[in-house]
Amino acid sequence: MTQSQPAQAGAPMITFSNVQKRYGAVPALIDINAEVARGEVVVVCGPSGSGKSTLIRTVNRLEEIQAGSIQFDGQEVHGSLRGKQLNRLRSRIGFVFQSFNLFPHLSALDNVMLSPIKINGASREAARATAMRLLDRVGLSNKIQSFPAQLSGGQQQRVAIARALAMEPPAMLFDEPTSALDPEMVGEVLAVMRSLASEGMTMMCVTHEMGFARDVADRVWFMDAGRILEAATPDEFFRNPQHERAKRFLADLRH
Amino acid sequence: MIADIITIVRDNWLLLLVGQYPNGPLGGIAATLILSVLSIALAFPVSVLLALARLSKAPLLYWPATAVVFIARGVPLLMLILWTYFMVPIITGYNVPGFATMLVTLVIYEGAFLSEIVRGGILALGRGQMEAAKALGHGGASAMLYIILPQALFNVLPSILSQFVSAIKETTLGYVINVPELTFAANQINNQLLTKPFQVFFILALIYYVVCWSLTRAATLLERRIVTKRSGLSGAPLALTATAATVEP
Numbered sequence: 001m002t003q004s005q006p007a008q009a010g011a012p013m014i015t016f017s018n019v020q021k022r023y024g025a026v027p028a029l030i031d032i033n034a035e036v037a038r039g040e041v042v043v044v045c046g047p048s049g050s051g052k053s054t055l056i057r058t059v060n061r062l063e064e065i066q067a068g069s070i071q072f073d074g075q076e077v078h079g080s081l082r083g084k085q086l087n088r089l090r091s092r093i094g095f096v097f098q099s100f101n102l103f104p105h106l107s108a109l110d111n112v113m114l115s116p117i118k119i120n121g122a123s124r125e126a127a128r129a130t131a132m133r134l135l136d137r138v139g140l141s142n143k144i145q146s147f148p149a150q151l152s153g154g155q156q157q158r159v160a161i162a163r164a165l166a167m168e169p170p171a172m173l174f175d176e177p178t179s180a181l182d183p184e185m186v187g188e189v190l191a192v193m194r195s196l197a198s199e200g201m202t203m204m205c206v207t208h209e210m211g212f213a214r215d216v217a218d219r220v221w222f223m224d225a226g227r228i229l230e231a232a233t234p235d236e237f238f239r240n241p242q243h244e245r246a247k248r249f250l251a252d253l254r255h
Numbered sequence: 256m257i258a259d260i261i262t263i264v265r266d267n268w269l270l271l272l273v274g275q276y277p278n279g280p281l282g283g284i285a286a287t288l289i290l291s292v293l294s295i296a297l298a299f300p301v302s303v304l305l306a307l308a309r310l311s312k313a314p315l316l317y318w319p320a321t322a323v324v325f326i327a328r329g330v331p332l333l334m335l336i337l338w339t340y341f342m343v344p345i346i347t348g349y350n351v352p353g354f355a356t357m358l359v360t361l362v363i364y365e366g367a368f369l370s371e372i373v374r375g376g377i378l379a380l381g382r383g384q385m386e387a388a389k390a391l392g393h394g395g396a397s398a399m400l401y402i403i404l405p406q407a408l409f410n411v412l413p414s415i416l417s418q419f420v421s422a423i424k425e426t427t428l429g430y431v432i433n434v435p436e437l438t439f440a441a442n443q444i445n446n447q448l449l450t451k452p453f454q455v456f457f458i459l460a461l462i463y464y465v466v467c468w469s470l471t472r473a474a475t476l477l478e479r480r481i482v483t484k485r486s487g488l489s490g491a492p493l494a495l496t497a498t499a500a501t502v503e504p
């Protein structure tokens with residue numbers, strides 16, 4: 001199935017090298033050099049507009065970059081990758097959106113089953129079994145026939161996570177997965193993310209949930225104005241942020 | 256007056272219904288309905304292709320499709336009909352029957368209008384759906400087929416039905432190139448009676464009104480159902496049929 005040459009076990013899952021990205025003349029990512037190791041959980045935080053979404057969206061090429069390179073599991077994401085190869089690579093990168101983006105015309109079950117069938121050529125039975133297992137895992141085995149409009153935000157986001165997992169990605173990316181949720185639903189989504197992390201999933205999470213960062217993250221990247229200003233363990237970052245900008249950000253969050 | 260109308264209908268109902276058929280070509284309401292159903296049925300796939308071409312970044316798809324849509328929308332239908340009627344025989348050397356001329360013209364014309372409706376339906380979905388599809392690894396065609404179009408086309412169903420009503424009204428123009436449809440039949444009756452134009456054309460108007468009103472009504476009901484479904488209150492049956500149609504492997 002996987003056509004990428006499997007990188008050595010020690011090699012990073014995601015590597016950013018000198019990545020530059022502009023929207024028109026406005027720089028959005030400046031000199032990004034960073035790595036997400038296999039099995040690592042990285043939390044990306046920073047003020048609004050600092051480039052977090054842009055950064056995470058370059059990994060599966062929802063955004064193009066102007067210079068530098070990004071490797072996912074040993075494979076170059078930008079550059080010459082086109083068409084089917086790009087689709088294949090994307091199917092191996094789980095992506096969870098702030099706005100869920102479930103397919104509203106499909107039931108929860110069909111949302112999860114669709115891509116394995118249409119992209120991987122899975123049989124209906126196999127796709128269904130996988131989907132049932134994943135929906136059960138995110139605590140929604142009683143909602144499989146519900147349509148997205150009939151689900152709460154937290155439930156929709158959990159279906160979205162199951163949908164991404166159905167492609168058996170070696171890594172999962174989350175772009176503010178709980179920011180669109182009512183406060184009482186944040187916990188149920190974070191719980192699913194925690195359980196994924198505990199099973200060794202490689203994760204890159206843009207989030208403002210500092211409790212999650214503290215408990216689950218191996219490293220925290222702090223972004224400001226298109227740069228990664230700090231990359232540290234949660235302990236270092238929360239106890240002793242190096243930059244004035246990071247101190248202010250943490251102080252603002254505490255209010 | 257009422258008595259006149261009843262008499263006219265009683266004497267000519269077959270002509271109004273099917274024209275000269277079986278002794279001549281099929282006409283009347285039957286021809287009108289067949290013409291409008293066929294034109295919409297054929298215009299529909301044309302419109303989807305035009306819409307996709309107009310959304311494409313490839314200039315070779317975008318520009319021709321855009322030209323067709325702008326021309327078809329920018330000139331009166333009657334002119335389009337006359338052009339097809341007089342130009343096609345000159346260009347091809349074949350005499351094309353009025354019915355076929357009318358059908359082809361309507362397909363282009365309706366296709367252009369429907370394509371803008373379909374394009375609007377696709378754009379209205381927002382980019383989140385396409386991004387989610389891409390992130391899962393769907394290519395453009397797969398995303399369109401299984402994710403974008405099922406939603407977009409379902410959402411624009413009421414507009415498609417309204418366009419069908421327009422098509423019925425537009426078939427009257429077939430009269431000018433002797434397509435034996437409903438208006439043509441009414442005019443035949445009028446030419447026989449000579450003295451009762453008001454009654455004859457009142458019947459004609461009434462028939463069009465009843466047909467078009469029923470369909471407009473259906474479009475409104477359909478729209479209400481879709482709105483209900485989209486708000487997630489009920490409509491599971493509708494939704495289930497949509498699912499069955501889209502996730503079969």
Ligand SMILES: Nc1ncnc2c1ncn2[C@@H]1O[C@H](COP(=O)(O)OP(=O)(O)O)[C@@H](O)[C@H]1O
Nearest residue numbers: 023027028046047048049050051052053054055
């Ligand atoms: N599609 C876009 N077009 C132009 N500018 C954009 C676009 N998306 C983001 N930006 C700009 O890029 C910068 C980074 O945005 P973003 O990555 O969304 O930040 P964050 O996710 O950290 O809030 C912001 O200045 C934003 O206005």
Ligand SMILES: [Mg+2]
Nearest residue numbers: 052053054176
């Ligand atoms: Mg963002």
